[in-house]
Amino acid sequence: MKVVIAGAGFGGLRLARKLNNKAGFEVVLVDKFNYHQFQPLFYQVATAGLDASNISFPLRKVFQKSKNVKIRLAELKEVLPAEKKIVTDIETISYDVLVLATGADTNFFGNSQLAHHAFPMKSTVEALQIRHRLLKLFEDAHSIADPLELQRLMNIVVVGGGPTGVEVSGALAEMKKYVLPKDYPELDFSRMNIYLLEGAGKTLAAMSEKSSAQSQKYLEKLGVKVMTNTLVKDYDGKEVHLKDNTSIPAATVIWAAGIKGNIPAGLDESLIAKGNRIKTDRYCRVQGFDNIYALGDLAYMETPKYPAGHPQVAPAAIQQADMLAGNLKLLEQKSNPDRMYQFEYTDKGSMATVGRNLAVVDMPKPKLHFGGFVAWLIWMGLHLMLILGVKNRFFVFFNWLYNYITYDQNLRLIFREFNREERRQP
Amino acid sequence: MKVVIAGAGFGGLRLARKLNNKAGFEVVLVDKFNYHQFQPLFYQVATAGLDASNISFPLRKVFQKSKNVKIRLAELKEVLPAEKKIVTDIETISYDVLVLATGADTNFFGNSQLAHHAFPMKSTVEALQIRHRLLKLFEDAHSIADPLELQRLMNIVVVGGGPTGVEVSGALAEMKKYVLPKDYPELDFSRMNIYLLEGAGKTLAAMSEKSSAQSQKYLEKLGVKVMTNTLVKDYDGKEVHLKDNTSIPAATVIWAAGIKGNIPAGLDESLIAKGNRIKTDRYCRVQGFDNIYALGDLAYMETPKYPAGHPQVAPAAIQQADMLAGNLKLLEQKSNPDRMYQFEYTDKGSMATVGRNLAVVDMPKPKLHFGGFVAWLIWMGLHLMLILGVKNRFFVFFNWLYNYITYDQNLRLIFREFNREERRQP
Numbered sequence A, B: 001m002k003v004v005i006a007g008a009g010f011g012g013l014r015l016a017r018k019l020n021n022k023a024g025f026e027v028v029l030v031d032k033f034n035y036h037q038f039q040p041l042f043y044q045v046a047t048a049g050l051d052a053s054n055i056s057f058p059l060r061k062v063f064q065k066s067k068n069v070k071i072r073l074a075e076l077k078e079v080l081p082a083e084k085k086i087v088t089d090i091e092t093i094s095y096d097v098l099v100l101a102t103g104a105d106t107n108f109f110g111n112s113q114l115a116h117h118a119f120p121m122k123s124t125v126e127a128l129q130i131r132h133r134l135l136k137l138f139e140d141a142h143s144i145a146d147p148l149e150l151q152r153l154m155n156i157v158v159v160g161g162g163p164t165g166v167e168v169s170g171a172l173a174e175m176k177k178y179v180l181p182k183d184y185p186e187l188d189f190s191r192m193n194i195y196l197l198e199g200a201g202k203t204l205a206a207m208s209e210k211s212s213a214q215s216q217k218y219l220e221k222l223g224v225k226v227m228t229n230t231l232v233k234d235y236d237g238k239e240v241h242l243k244d245n246t247s248i249p250a251a252t253v254i255w256a257a258g259i260k261g262n263i264p265a266g267l268d269e270s271l272i273a274k275g276n277r278i279k280t281d282r283y284c285r286v287q288g289f290d291n292i293y294a295l296g297d298l299a300y301m302e303t304p305k306y307p308a309g310h311p312q313v314a315p316a317a318i319q320q321a322d323m324l325a326g327n328l329k330l331l332e333q334k335s336n337p338d339r340m341y342q343f344e345y346t347d348k349g350s351m352a353t354v355g356r357n358l359a360v361v362d363m364p365k366p367k368l369h370f371g372g373f374v375a376w377l378i379w380m381g382l383h384l385m386l387i388l389g390v391k392n393r394f395f396v397f398f399n400w401l402y403n404y405i406t407y408d409q410n411l412r413l414i415f416r417e418f419n420r421e422e423r424r425q426p
Helices: A010-019 A039-046 A112-117 A124-141 A147-154 A163-183 A209-221 A314-332 A372-386 A390-406 A419-423 B010-019 B039-046 B112-117 B124-141 B147-154 B163-183 B209-221 B314-332 B372-386 B390-406 B419-423
Strands: A002-006 A026-031 A035-037 A056-058 A069-073 A076-080 A085-088 A092-094 A097-100 A104-106 A155-159 A193-197 A225-227 A232-235 A239-242 A247-249 A252-255 A259-261 A277-279 A292-294 A350-355 A358-363 A368-371 B002-006 B026-031 B035-037 B056-058 B069-073 B076-080 B085-088 B092-094 B097-100 B104-106 B155-159 B193-197 B225-227 B232-235 B239-242 B247-249 B252-255 B259-261 B277-279 B292-294 B350-355 B358-363 B368-371
Touching (some): A002 A010, A002 A092, A010 A026, A010 A314, A039 A124, A039 A163, A039 A372, A112 A232, A124 A163, A124 A252, A124 B069, A147 A247, A155 A163, A155 A247, A163 A193, A163 A209, A163 A350, A209 A225, A209 A358, A209 A368, A368 A372, A372 A390, B002 B010, B002 B092, B039 B124, B039 B163, B112 B232, B124 B163, B147 B155, B147 B247, B155 B247, B163 B350, B209 B225, B209 B350, B209 B368
Parallel strands (some): A002 A097, A026 A069, A097 A292, A155 A193, A155 A252, B002 B097, B097 B292, B155 B252
Antiparallel strands (some): A035 A056, A104 A259, A232 A239, A358 A368, B035 B056, B076 B085, B085 B092, B104 B259, B232 B239, B239 B247, B358 B368
């Protein structure tokens, strides 16, 4: 059985590993990057606390000893279900079974001006772009005399009070507190403002009441201006225009206010659910096909426990990959279809970190809540465990230790001009 | 005394550190990058053995506690000696004393086709571009059916048999031997060729006969096709055309065959010596000025021991910076001009590494030569000592240890699409 997996995120990579060296399977793993990205730590790359390489793992390294998994560095362009083929920017690849695990990208809700001016943070490279922008900002500030223009430069607006928005604004506040005034003694950082805008009435709305309240308290303690019930209408690169017709001048906006599934061309529009996700049955099968599956952030599946779909988080993608790996093995063995596993998401808890010694953790069973230092330790331990590769784990740990002891994030490096590579095709 | 230093390489950074917190001095250090680059290890960044951040040190971090050194992230455009000012892409900066330490860049000898198609390696970013290119090359090779085209892709030509050319071709040969066949099991790496072309009769021509002979022997042992007495006429992106009218098909050419000084606009052409260097007297003063100095790779100074100029190496730049720091202090104290130091370069030795356990070291006093494992240990120890920052030193050491034990260079990551930053100016 030739299984083509599009996307090497948490779901796609897990499935490929589960099928690795399994008899009867030929696997092609297609991704537009040559590495797996550890998304939960993008914000630390953006704020110069971790190196991009620390949270990126070369795919070919994972499958060096594999007899049946091939890697293709290619971008999925279109699915041709009738021909059982996918079209990529490099080549056309045939499949017996296609698994769409292309995840989700930033949702600017169709506002192209916003998309042009705001910074998304859904890839390692986008995180690096934010890092470069932040550092460049303060370099540029030295030659700006106009006080209004300077203030615009010193205002950073983060939109979206979910885990990403909370984590990045917390990290920015720590940079403002511990690092930036030492690096740029000529600038007055009392004038730097970090705004966190959230449309709902609270931050971390998907977590417990306690976590929401604590996260806001922690953020405000660090000096973040948290604005709940605040909706952004537009951003022209100079002013963030809010729904209530006020505005905030800001040269930099980080947009973490929504995601949408990366649906490839070739699938019928009737299959698209809210959030640009693909409707699947309980086996992750895309409706109307018996050989196309979708999983993770891209999949929309209604189940008894989650009638409005599972949350778009890494554990859901991983659990679906496990379920699908089991079912594909049953299919390969031509087992009784009744033996196939139906998916139901098991929530093992959620967490977010705000700053040093400050995090929140919710656990469903037993129902527990942790805050502050204990939560922060749990958060660190778990993330260290989940990072792929002994070397990455060691480097992340050492970077964290270094940052913790020195109150410093010292990867403040602007590596620009990468476009040379682009114009040099063989 | 306001001292403006253009360039934070080995010479410029050393001088700024020597003047750091010294009474009577106001220092502005101008560089187009926000970090100091450790040039001797570019080749390990290019071959995925080290992270770019491991050999880059944020300038603002060095001078965090400085009372008198300011950093400007700016590119020197022009010197206006009559007005005692320099023009940068950001602002105009006045000086009492100007020190030009802008180093040297790759010399393509006026061949724009060569400059367009060949890869230089004179900055961290250029090293990353080579890394990306190499990895992308083998990804692309999977979809190429034409055997001639495939061979062109599998041929890598390094031009220049100096330390850079020797080190990069040695590292490429080790990738071919230990890493690439594991990463790309579908490709046949017996067909991969690494050519090292050198115009002179031997590699490492500036070192001892023993080192030249050993380096060539080591390279050939690793499978590099060393071609001495071989001059490149042109490169069109497809074929390397040689002076003897033969050619080598190659999609990738790394050009390490010459450097030229980065002379800013505004200086008279009569000041330019061979290699595009600026003529200076024994005090590093640019001829005709008493307040403009040049040092390091950019400076051309004739001395009794080096009547054709000192070699363009880091120790010469550092020694000149030390001399100049002393002389500027004497000037500031209005000492007798006779007390000023005249420069003479002290050669403490030279070295190059070819691969694991393979290096060559020449020492002048006492006259000693080391090869193989001992030389390799000396090379490693010295480079570890010279890298700026405890954390960088630790990470480089750990990466080397990891690479040595595992026979692996595992930073095989393609971080592309950095140009977004470029188009987003505040």
